[in-house]
Amino acid sequence: MSFFEGKVLGKGNQPRRWLHSEEYESPVSIFKGYEVAVTSISDLWNSMKKIQDVHDSRLLWRGQSNHEWGLHSSLFRVLRDQKYGGRFSAEVHDQLRDQKIDLKDRYPSENDLQDAESEILRQSRTGWRLDSLSAMEIFARIQHRGGPTRLIDFSFNPLIALWFAVSDSSQDEIDARLFCLALKGPVANSEQADVRLDSDWGGYEPKWHQWESDDDRRANDWGTGSLRRFWVPPIYDSRMLAQNSVFVIDGVPISGKQIQSSFHIMGAPQNRNWKMADLLSAGSLYLKFYEPGVENKTTSRNFASTYTLRIPAKEKPGLRAQLETWFGYDAAAIYPDVDGLRQNLAQLFLT
Incomplete structure (x- = not known):
């Protein structure tokens, strides 16, 4: 029985639909107010x-060959595909947006990810005999073979992130993007x-399967x-060391008016904020963006700062050449194994 079954709902008590903001066109709508061009x-x-000057701790970097892509874990994308009938399509998504269809059921929830992870572990341990490994080790092995997990690949090295952003010559007609994550918000956590x-x-x-409610x-x-x-x-394997690999792991963003009020739409009136449908289209974790040299100091909104850099398509070949000749980064260096x-x-x- 659903929460609303059998209840009489007045007009003011109808469950809020997840719709996109009028200003939303794609994840780029959220990124562009803070991005800086890297040529x-x-x-x-x-x-x-500029970013490091305002942070004492290390930073995490990720490069993506298409600037229009959001920052999502592979498991989030796979489950989203299922909710779109097998394959997520920006065109179908735009149609639903234009028709003002409730999008909440089109995004996987934290419970959806946990259910999927339980099935991944069950199959890994029964069919593939990985029963001696911890959950994290199983996820790591699956991630590095291209399987779906909530782990997101990052690197401590911004040059390696840049290589991933520009290395695919088949994507030379479209801009690329770098993401940079700070580790903590301004309120220190124990x-x-x-x-x-x-x-x-x-x-x-x-561990996170112990946290069954949003309060937890x-x-x-x-x-x-x-x-x-x-x-x-x-x-x-050797590529993990070569790429200075690190995994980011987090839960699906918890929705709420107080949190959403922190995501003001740049250039819009003061009370215009990005909605949950907008934010989840941009990432499977909260991304509170700032310009390089700026960090979040608002203790009441304890977000870790996020930064994004955009790489124009025309600059990709030149940057590729510089990374190889100046620093020795090519496919053999990044994938130094037989599979590479x-x-x-x-x-x-x-x-």
Whole structure:
């Protein structure tokens, strides 16, 4: 029985529909007010310095070859595909937006991700005999073989993130994007941002499955955007070390008027804020953006700062060449294993 079944709802008590804001067109609508263009290594260096100057802790970097893509975990995307009948389509999504269809059921919830993770672990341990591994180790192995998990690949090295943003020559006609995450909001949290495979996080079941309600999750900074938990996994293969890999792990954003009021639409009247449908289209974790050199200091809105840099399409070939000749970053350096060689040869003989 649903919560609303059997209840008489007046007009003012109708459940709120998840619709996009009038200003929303794509995830870029949320990014563009804060993005900075990177046309050279010097531009990246200058932006990186501005960001690092206002943060004492390390920063996490991710590059994506298409600037229009949101920042989502692979498991979030897979479950979203299911809710769109097998494959998410921006065109279908736009049609639903224009028809003002409630989009809440089109986005996976935290419970959806946890149910999927339980099934992933069950199959991994029964069919694939990974019963001796912790939940985190299983997820890490699946992630690095392209399977769906809530882990999101980042790097401590901004140059490696830049390489991932510009390395795919088939995407040279479209701008690329870098994301940079600070680790904590302005209110210090007693828990460390880095996750370790100890008795707390290295158990048979995922730690976050213990947090069954939104209140539990808020109390543990899960899905609130205030703590960027990251995990430096064991070196299962050489590419993890070569890429200076780190996984970001967080819960699906918890919705609420108080949180949404922090996401003002730049250039809009004061009371115009991005809605949950907008925010989830941009990321499967909260992304509170600031311009390089600025950080969140609002203790009542304890968001860890996020930054984004946009790379014009025309600059990709030049940046690719600089990364290889100046720093030695090419496919062999980033994927220094036989599987990387296989992938490179497959692309070589298919083109």
